[in-house]
Amino acid sequence: xxxxxxxxxxxxFDDLVAVDDVSFSxxxxxxxxxxxxxxxxxxxxxxxxxxxxxxxxxxxxIRGEDVTDQPPYERDIGMMFQHYALxxxxxxxxxxGFPLKMRGVGAEERREQVAEALEMVxxxxxxxxxxxxxxxxxxxxxxxxxALVFEPDVLLLDEPLSALDRVLRQQMRVELERIQKEIGVxxxxxxxxxxxxxxxxxTVVVLEDGHLSQQGSPIDIYENPTSEFVxxxxxxxxxxxxxxxxxxxxxxxETPGVHELRLPSSVDVNRGESEAVFLRAExxxxxxQPSGHENAFPATIRVINYLGEKTVFxxxxxxxxxxxxxxxxxxNVDEYERGDEVYVVARPEDLVIxxxxxxxxxxxxxxxx
Amino acid sequence: xxxxxxxxxxxxxxxLVYLFLLAPLFVVVAISFNPTQFATFPPAGFSLEWxxxxxxxxxxxxxxxxxxxxxxxxxxxAGVVGMISAFGFVRYDFRWKNALxxxxxxxxxxxxxxxxxxxxxxxxxxxxxxNYLYLIAGHSxxxxxxxxxxxxxxxxxxxxxxEEAARTLGANELETFVEVTxxxxxxxxxxxxxxxxxxxxxEFTATQFWxxxxxxxxxxxIYTMVRTSLTPMINAMATMLIVVTVVVPLVLDAxxxxxxxxxSA
Amino acid sequence: xxxxxxxxxxxxxxxxxxxxxxxxxxxxxxMNPVHWLTGRKRAxxxxxxxxxxxWMMLFLLAPLLYIFTISFWQTGxxxxxxxxxxxxxxxxxxxxxxxxxxxxxxxIYLLVLWQSLKFGIAxxxxxxxxxxxxxxxxxxxxxxxxxxxxxxxxxPFWVPLIVRYYAWMLVLGESGVLSWAIELLGFGSxxxxxxxxxxxxxxxxxxxxxxxxxxxxxxxxxEDSLLESAKxxxxxxxxxxxxxxxxxxxxxxxxxxxxxxILAVGSFLAPALLGGPGDQMIANLIExxxxxxxxxxxxxxxxxxxxxxLFVMITAFNRFVSLxxxxxxxx
Numbered sequence: 001x002x003x004x005x006x007x008x009x010x011x012x013f014d015d016l017v018a019v020d021d022v023s024f025s026x027x028x029x030x031x032x033x034x035x036x037x038x039x040x041x042x043x044x045x046x047x048x049x050x051x052x053x054x055x056x057x058x059x060x061x062i063r064g065e066d067v068t069d070q071p072p073y074e075r076d077i078g079m080m081f082q083h084y085a086l087x088x089x090x091x092x093x094x095x096x097g098f099p100l101k102m103r104g105v106g107a108e109e110r111r112e113q114v115a116e117a118l119e120m121v122x123x124x125x126x127x128x129x130x131x132x133x134x135x136x137x138x139x140x141x142x143x144x145x146x147a148l149v150f151e152p153d154v155l156l157l158d159e160p161l162s163a164l165d166r167v168l169r170q171q172m173r174v175e176l177e178r179i180q181k182e183i184g185v186x187x188x189x190x191x192x193x194x195x196x197x198x199x200x201x202x203t204v205v206v207l208e209d210g211h212l213s214q215q216g217s218p219i220d221i222y223e224n225p226t227s228e229f230v231x232x233x234x235x236x237x238x239x240x241x242x243x244x245x246x247x248x249x250x251x252x253x254e255t256p257g258v259h260e261l262r263l264p265s266s267v268d269v270n271r272g273e274s275e276a277v278f279l280r281a282e283x284x285x286x287x288x289q290p291s292g293h294e295n296a297f298p299a300t301i302r303v304i305n306y307l308g309e310k311t312v313f314x315x316x317x318x319x320x321x322x323x324x325x326x327x328x329x330x331x332n333v334d335e336y337e338r339g340d341e342v343y344v345v346a347r348p349e350d351l352v353i354x355x356x357x358x359x360x361x362x363x364x365x366x367x368x369x
Numbered sequence: 370x371x372x373x374x375x376x377x378x379x380x381x382x383x384x385l386v387y388l389f390l391l392a393p394l395f396v397v398v399a400i401s402f403n404p405t406q407f408a409t410f411p412p413a414g415f416s417l418e419w420x421x422x423x424x425x426x427x428x429x430x431x432x433x434x435x436x437x438x439x440x441x442x443x444x445x446x447a448g449v450v451g452m453i454s455a456f457g458f459v460r461y462d463f464r465w466k467n468a469l470x471x472x473x474x475x476x477x478x479x480x481x482x483x484x485x486x487x488x489x490x491x492x493x494x495x496x497x498x499x500n501y502l503y504l505i506a507g508h509s510x511x512x513x514x515x516x517x518x519x520x521x522x523x524x525x526x527x528x529x530x531x532e533e534a535a536r537t538l539g540a541n542e543l544e545t546f547v548e549v550t551x552x553x554x555x556x557x558x559x560x561x562x563x564x565x566x567x568x569x570x571x572e573f574t575a576t577q578f579w580x581x582x583x584x585x586x587x588x589x590x591i592y593t594m595v596r597t598s599l600t601p602m603i604n605a606m607a608t609m610l611i612v613v614t615v616v617v618p619l620v621l622d623a624x625x626x627x628x629x630x631x632x633s634a
Numbered sequence: 635x636x637x638x639x640x641x642x643x644x645x646x647x648x649x650x651x652x653x654x655x656x657x658x659x660x661x662x663x664x665m666n667p668v669h670w671l672t673g674r675k676r677a678x679x680x681x682x683x684x685x686x687x688x689w690m691m692l693f694l695l696a697p698l699l700y701i702f703t704i705s706f707w708q709t710g711x712x713x714x715x716x717x718x719x720x721x722x723x724x725x726x727x728x729x730x731x732x733x734x735x736x737x738x739x740x741x742i743y744l745l746v747l748w749q750s751l752k753f754g755i756a757x758x759x760x761x762x763x764x765x766x767x768x769x770x771x772x773x774x775x776x777x778x779x780x781x782x783x784x785x786x787x788x789x790p791f792w793v794p795l796i797v798r799y800y801a802w803m804l805v806l807g808e809s810g811v812l813s814w815a816i817e818l819l820g821f822g823s824x825x826x827x828x829x830x831x832x833x834x835x836x837x838x839x840x841x842x843x844x845x846x847x848x849x850x851x852x853x854x855x856x857e858d859s860l861l862e863s864a865k866x867x868x869x870x871x872x873x874x875x876x877x878x879x880x881x882x883x884x885x886x887x888x889x890x891x892x893x894x895x896i897l898a899v900g901s902f903l904a905p906a907l908l909g910g911p912g913d914q915m916i917a918n919l920i921e922x923x924x925x926x927x928x929x930x931x932x933x934x935x936x937x938x939x940x941x942x943x944l945f946v947m948i949t950a951f952n953r954f955v956s957l958x959x960x961x962x963x964x965x
Contacts, residue, residue, distance in 0.1 A: 051536075089553055397800065461682070461683065480916075482916075483698075486937055491701070507693070510690070541668075578925070595796075
């Protein structure tokens with residue numbers, strides 16, 4: 001029995017199926033992210049865990065107790081909203097003390113716990129201020145303190161960082177991780193940002209169009225996507241599709257852009273089947289000569305984006321397919337320019353092929369369901 | 370240069386309109402301290418004689434009290450009814466919503482004489498006694514649109530995520546309403562109820578059909594005095610009504626610091 | 635509430651209050667109906683919107699329907715009603731010369747209705763002329779006194795109508811302000827009361843805020859950049875006003891005109907206090923028929939004809955501006 005269990009949950013709004021037969025679970029203290037593009041049902045899923053929506057079918061259990069039909073105020077759930085939803089007519093202290101007040105905690109004890117919670121989010125002096133006077137980052141900390149002050153069973157976060165600017169977002173991400181680890185609360189985090197999900201989570205649940213695409217650790221999701229959607233959505237990559245053939249015992253993908261793409265010998269594919277292969281941008285190389293490399297195919301550089309810590313090349317293959325190559329710490333940018341004819345090199349073992357769980361070799365299934 | 374001149378002309382004209390609008394009220398206040406038997410301008414001196422008369426006149430005090438009771442009752446009834454229905458109209462969709470919402474505006478359009486005649490005929494038919502409740506029912510009908518429209522405007526701006534937040538934090542529906550919703554719509558509700566109070570307090574036209582001697586309100590007493598005996602006590606009473614309807618709300622507004630009055634515009 | 639509960643445990647007052655309140659707000663007696671309703675969105679919508687709708691049906695529509703019914707009843711002796719169908723009341727109102735309280739002046743009702751409409755139009759026109767400039771000023775002014783200036787427009791509207799008309803009597807009356815002023819100029823004292831001018835000026839004085847505020851609302855919504863761009867395109871200030879400000883302020887003008895017209899036509903106090911015997915308006919006629927004449931069926935018929943005339947005119951206006959705009963979604 002897991003700490004938080006979502007079992008075959010479906011939510012329909014009139015004709016629209018927002019969440020379709022989704023199941024996943026989280027252990028106590030686990031940080032789980034619901035990751036997916038907007039409209040994939042992740043926020044609806046979160047709202048059902050909070051009790052703000054009721055599933056059409058399915059069950060949600062917390063610590064083994066079925067809470068599916070409980071109203072939100074009977075669950076012990078701390079939720080942080082995207083726009084914080086701080087009460088503008090209450091002071092910071094009253095906001096943070098609100099869940100305690102609703103639980104009948106006396107004024108004095110309340111004050112102590114509020115002070116503690118504000119200490120935890122490093123805003124001890126804001127207690128008597130109005131939330132409307134605070135900056136976005138500060139409001140966020142108050143919202144977090146309010147969601148945690150009553151030691152909830154589960155902490156729910158709805159795209160909490162999306163309203164902040166880039167620098168602040170990074171700071172808050174680190175802060176969030178520190179606090180979550182410090183108090184060890186089971187956390188469900190909704191985001192469309194892969195970097196946020198990967199850097200914070202123990203487990204990532206990828207949702208696509210209302211149904212669950214894949215659940216696993218960040219590494220698992222990144223290296224072994226179980227569907228084309230996940231392979232495509234996660235990371236920056238180029239997708240090549242073609243038919244499997246074989247040369248010299250090695251599987252090969254026949255694809256228009258590169259003619260022959262050698263696949264790793266370990267991969268389990270069948271001749272004559274059509275497959276999709278993902279070339280991760282950061283695992284590709286740019287070479288002037290094809291010699292000495294297994295998969296090297298000619299390409300023309302179309303755009304070079306020098307971003308400091310990395311450089312991104314947008315190249316066109318022979319058939320016009322765009323391939324993205326991202327190089328860390330690339331210092332000899334000046335040697336390349338738009339229109340250069342180069343070779344893009346992809347080592348077979350770096351290729352990512354989406355395999356559904358059933359098709360996988362046994363050692364790769366580990367950790368999934 | 371010529372622009373400035375034009376703007377000055379606009380300002381001067383506006384000032385004259387302000388004078389036209391406000392001066393008569395100051396005349397009433399000024400004359401109320403006039404010691405002579407006849408209301409003359411300019412006042413011939415200063416005396417509190419008519420105020421003394423007013424404050425020792427049982428019938429006048431009684432009517433002022435009646436007006437207070439009726440206006441307070443109507444503000445509360447219209448406040449509750451207007452607020453609840455504003456919630457229904459803003460937060461849900463149903464058929465004939467527009468037509469039904471104009472039903473709530475109807476008392477603003479129909480002349481109070483017609484409402485007065487219709488309601489008194491109807492209530493006589495169903496045999497209702499002419500007491501405070503009678504007047505409060507009538508006045509609430511007249512002022513309901515004002516509460517409805519101000520609360521509705523406030524609710525359109527209301528962020529419902531705040532209510533959801535309260536519920537996840539452990540507040541049930543009623544606690545959410547008391548702790549979050551009500552305080553946040555209070556400016557609209559307060560402005561509407563204040564407006565309801567002053568309109569009910571000064572209502573004459575429909576009220577004349579609804580009163581009986583024991584429930585006579587202050588505006589009716591003034592009307593009777595103006596039509597029959599032009600005693601200077603009218604000036605004292607009129608001044609008192611100005612105080613009640615202008616000064617009291619202004620002080621309330623300043624004390625509560627909510628700018629309710631401006632919001633009612 | 636007084637006295638300590640148990641010795642030794644010092645509970646702050648706020649906590650006990652919190653406990654009591656939380657018990658009330660969580661009591662099944664309150665929460666059961668709430669849960670029943672929140673589980674049924676439809677029922678909740680009906681329950682909420684229905685409160686106001688029901689109120690208006692009971693205290694406005696039912697009474698109107700009732701007087702519509704009795705407007706077809708006959709009048710018996712001494713103000714009694716006879717429940718027998720007749721069209722006589724409508725015949726009296728629309729076609730017959732009526733004799734009211736003794737004197738006979740042709741078809742009083744139509745004359746008075748016509749007079750009311752005339753007064754209404756005159757009052758609307760004058761208020762528009764007087765109200766546009768201050769409305770425009772308030773809308774364009776960036777004075778820090780603006781809130782106070784607005785307040786000064788709103789406040790008179792709070793003062794009971796009876797007091798405001800009485801104040802106007804003190805201005806126009808025999809020993810009033812106006813009389814005093816012309817005496818200072820060397821003319822004899824004069825009474826300006828009890829004529830149609832007194833009625834019209836009184837209505838204008840009282841109804842001005844209803845014109846100024848909507849105009850202010852429209853004008854204040856005009857962006858400065860619009861006026862500036864008109865100027866940069868070569869329009870002089872007067873052109874700018876006619877081409878930009880005036881058209882954009884029209885919604886306010888129309889709203890103000892409808893409000894003032896409706897209120898002026900239906901006025902009871904202005905003619906009753908400021909007018910002479912010939913200045914009766916429709917409201918006064920209905921009141922007299924009802925209270926003094928005790929002829930309820932006839933008063934009902936009068937009310938209905940008046941309602942129909944008014945609604946026809948409002949519907950006509952409504953083709954130019956929607957009533958919803960008049961009452962505003964927001965302030």
